[in-house]
Amino acid sequence: MLPQDLMEPRLGLATKTRAPGSPAALPTETSENALNALAALVADDFAACNRVIVEHMQSDVALIPQLAAHLVAAGGKRLRPILTLASARLCGYAGGTRHINLAACVEFIHTATLLHDDVVDESQKRRGLASANAVFGNQASVLVGDFLFSRAFQLMTADGSLKVLKILSDAAATIAEGEVLQLVTQNDLSTDEDRYLEVIQGKTAALFTAACQVGAVVADRPLAEEQALAEFGTAIGMAFQLVDDALDYAADEAALGKTVGDDFREGKITLPVLVAYHAGGPDDRAFWQRTIEESEHTDADLKRALRLMAETGAIGATLRRAESFAARAKAALGVFPDSPTRRRLAEVADYTVRRGR
Amino acid sequence: MLPQDLMEPRLGLATKTRAPGSPAALPTETSENALNALAALVADDFAACNRVIVEHMQSDVALIPQLAAHLVAAGGKRLRPILTLASARLCGYAGGTRHINLAACVEFIHTATLLHDDVVDESQKRRGLASANAVFGNQASVLVGDFLFSRAFQLMTADGSLKVLKILSDAAATIAEGEVLQLVTQNDLSTDEDRYLEVIQGKTAALFTAACQVGAVVADRPLAEEQALAEFGTAIGMAFQLVDDALDYAADEAALGKTVGDDFREGKITLPVLVAYHAGGPDDRAFWQRTIEESEHTDADLKRALRLMAETGAIGATLRRAESFAARAKAALGVFPDSPTRRRLAEVADYTVRRGR
Numbered sequence: 001m002l003p004q005d006l007m008e009p010r011l012g013l014a015t016k017t018r019a020p021g022s023p024a025a026l027p028t029e030t031s032e033n034a035l036n037a038l039a040a041l042v043a044d045d046f047a048a049c050n051r052v053i054v055e056h057m058q059s060d061v062a063l064i065p066q067l068a069a070h071l072v073a074a075g076g077k078r079l080r081p082i083l084t085l086a087s088a089r090l091c092g093y094a095g096g097t098r099h100i101n102l103a104a105c106v107e108f109i110h111t112a113t114l115l116h117d118d119v120v121d122e123s124q125k126r127r128g129l130a131s132a133n134a135v136f137g138n139q140a141s142v143l144v145g146d147f148l149f150s151r152a153f154q155l156m157t158a159d160g161s162l163k164v165l166k167i168l169s170d171a172a173a174t175i176a177e178g179e180v181l182q183l184v185t186q187n188d189l190s191t192d193e194d195r196y197l198e199v200i201q202g203k204t205a206a207l208f209t210a211a212c213q214v215g216a217v218v219a220d221r222p223l224a225e226e227q228a229l230a231e232f233g234t235a236i237g238m239a240f241q242l243v244d245d246a247l248d249y250a251a252d253e254a255a256l257g258k259t260v261g262d263d264f265r266e267g268k269i270t271l272p273v274l275v276a277y278h279a280g281g282p283d284d285r286a287f288w289q290r291t292i293e294e295s296e297h298t299d300a301d302l303k304r305a306l307r308l309m310a311e312t313g314a315i316g317a318t319l320r321r322a323e324s325f326a327a328r329a330k331a332a333l334g335v336f337p338d339s340p341t342r343r344r345l346a347e348v349a350d351y352t353v354r355r356g357r
Numbered sequence: 358m359l360p361q362d363l364m365e366p367r368l369g370l371a372t373k374t375r376a377p378g379s380p381a382a383l384p385t386e387t388s389e390n391a392l393n394a395l396a397a398l399v400a401d402d403f404a405a406c407n408r409v410i411v412e413h414m415q416s417d418v419a420l421i422p423q424l425a426a427h428l429v430a431a432g433g434k435r436l437r438p439i440l441t442l443a444s445a446r447l448c449g450y451a452g453g454t455r456h457i458n459l460a461a462c463v464e465f466i467h468t469a470t471l472l473h474d475d476v477v478d479e480s481q482k483r484r485g486l487a488s489a490n491a492v493f494g495n496q497a498s499v500l501v502g503d504f505l506f507s508r509a510f511q512l513m514t515a516d517g518s519l520k521v522l523k524i525l526s527d528a529a530a531t532i533a534e535g536e537v538l539q540l541v542t543q544n545d546l547s548t549d550e551d552r553y554l555e556v557i558q559g560k561t562a563a564l565f566t567a568a569c570q571v572g573a574v575v576a577d578r579p580l581a582e583e584q585a586l587a588e589f590g591t592a593i594g595m596a597f598q599l600v601d602d603a604l605d606y607a608a609d610e611a612a613l614g615k616t617v618g619d620d621f622r623e624g625k626i627t628l629p630v631l632v633a634y635h636a637g638g639p640d641d642r643a644f645w646q647r648t649i650e651e652s653e654h655t656d657a658d659l660k661r662a663l664r665l666m667a668e669t670g671a672i673g674a675t676l677r678r679a680e681s682f683a684a685r686a687k688a689a690l691g692v693f694p695d696s697p698t699r700r701r702l703a704e705v706a707d708y709t710v711r712r713g714r
Contacts, residue, residue, distance in 0.1 A: 061538045116503060120496040139477040139540055142499060146473060147533035149503070153510055153526040162517055169510040176504035181418045183496055 087215020115145035178202015208237030444572020535559015565594030592686035
């Protein structure tokens with residue numbers, strides 16, 4: 001359940017006791033527990049996957065493991081590989097290590113895109129630490145990203161399933177298209193909601209889709225289960241990115257490990273911005289045009305942006321969209337019989353919405 | 358045959374009639390003819406390959422084909438895909454289109470690395486036109502590079518051969534490692550020749566190796582022929598990069614379409630620099646340390662660098678190394694019976710050394 005103020009976006013968040021810019025989501029104890037519980041369920045596989053990740057990021061060229069280790073040390077949640085492992089478990093896959101290698105492969109694709117994203121966004125922070133590009137430079141980040149991407153394809157090739165290769169290479173192309181589309185829509189307030197959803201479907205949800213789908217593929221399950229897991233992954237990915245975009249205007253900076261207002265400064269078109277822009281009066285629209293389209297902004301502007309988000313219920317509206325995707329994710333699990341894995345996966349769908357840090 | 362002054366590096370190029378910095382290689386009419394002759398031999402396949410390239414760089418995200426078309430318009434020679442097509446022909450492959458799709462795939466990997474290289478090197482020119490990053494920005498170049506790389510893997514996956522997938526995904530990882538190694542050795546004059554050769558083997562030769570090898574694989578030829586073509590590709594790739602590195606200090610800028618002195622300004626460790634550095638006296642070494650290691654240089658410094666290259670025969674020594682690789686490439690073709698394709702391939706080995714523009 002979302003807190004009441006997030007369910008009622010038009011009430012005006014600024015009139016609540018929370019100051020604009022303070023965390024908009026629930027206390028996250030339960031949320032973190034949901035992911036931890038899923039990770040615990042696949043603990044052995046997860047440990048094995050982490051070993052595969054460390055092993056395959058090695059190279060005689062010392063800078064490669066150094067830079068990769070910087071990201072690993074920054075401690076991502078490894079949500080995507082955990083989803084691959086849990087999906088395989090849900091489908092009854094047993095006796096092999098294919099899911100472990102493919103989970104590592106999914107994480108490598110994710111890490112490669114993070115490295116390139118941070119270069120593209122000129123990010124200074126990632127997961128609360130200095131970003132790889134800030135420490136090692138853009139050049140190394142681009143090239144090590146390419147290396148990890150290649151490693152992912154080596155792992156897939158070693159797996160040997162053309163079906164898996166197709167799912168993951170299609171996902172990789174879709175991710176890149178989504179990233180380019182995001183670049184094209186940047187600073188453009190004429191971008192509509194459908195276009196925004198297309199961007200996040202590509203840049204984020206596509207990998208979640210593939211991560212879950214390959215779990216069913218390695219278990220050689222009927223198409224209905226494969227499609228259900230693909231749908232589950234897509235919906236979780238959409239929810240995840242919607243929440244990410246909300247948190248960029250509402251997170252507790254220290255807890256989230258990312259800087260509030262990054263999207264604002266970069267002129268990224270996200271749902272909170274679109275909601276606030278379209279709900280605003282002429283003055284507010286002029287404000288958004290100046291800040292998002294013309295990239296002119298002062299520190300005071302971020303405060304005003306946060307206030308307008310609150311007044312228009314933009315964060316709440318975004319989180320409600322996320323919640324509806326989470327509900328869709330849970331519904332997709334309906335083709336599977338009840339089991340601890342299915343219950344944990346459903347909880348993780350809620351987690352994607354509730355993670356407030 | 359190389360011109361005499363290139364064969365005798367210690368004679369001192371500066372005492373010749375050519376001014377320092379003028380083209381160091383033969384008139385290139387014959388050279389261009391060699392590549393054209395090979396392209397003519399596989400003309401139908403080459404035309405089909407170019408169609409596959411254009412078709413697969415399409416995307417609903419308009420910036421992707423726009424940026425890709427910019428590179429295509431800049432008119433690369435497509436040496437690598439031509440080598441794939443010719444290798445398949447040499448191996449008697451007939452009746453299918455696998456070599457055409459894989460040639461396109463090789464070109465996509467190459468194009469993706471070019472896009473990322475230009476970002477890493479902050480290049481302003483590519484093939485005589487403004488580079489993609491200069492026109493479309495670094496962000497678009499990184500992301501469209503990722504897209505083309507993904508497209509390459511989609512093409513390979515559609516081909517369906519795990520052996521081909523292994524050859525090309527291994528090559529992609531080796532290329533990335535070579536690029537990172539080059540970054541690490543940048544500005545470091547303690548880099549030795551072996552390390553330099555390792556860099557160019559990775560960043561350049563690996564893709565030539567794979568490009569030629571897959572030609573034998575699609576034709577399902579015995580391992581000896583596959584290995585011979587891999588060796589041919591490696592040697593041609595090494596020769597190609599050595600000449601490229603020589604031309605960076607010796608090319609006719611207008612004809613080559615690249616800026617003379619790029620490597621110098623970037624502090625890249627290439628064989629011409631290593632030869633000149635190690636052959637120089639204390640003053641010269643101090644000059645190289647200041648310019649290459651500490652990246653302090655004026656316009657006059659490039660002139661001095663070119664003069665030192667000439668005095669130490671560095672360009673000639675580099676081209677002789679290239680020639681020995683070209684000879685090795687031709688020798689590798691010995692396992693194949695004489696044929697027009699074999700003769701044209703051998704001529705292209707010479708072309709890699711002779712291409713003076």
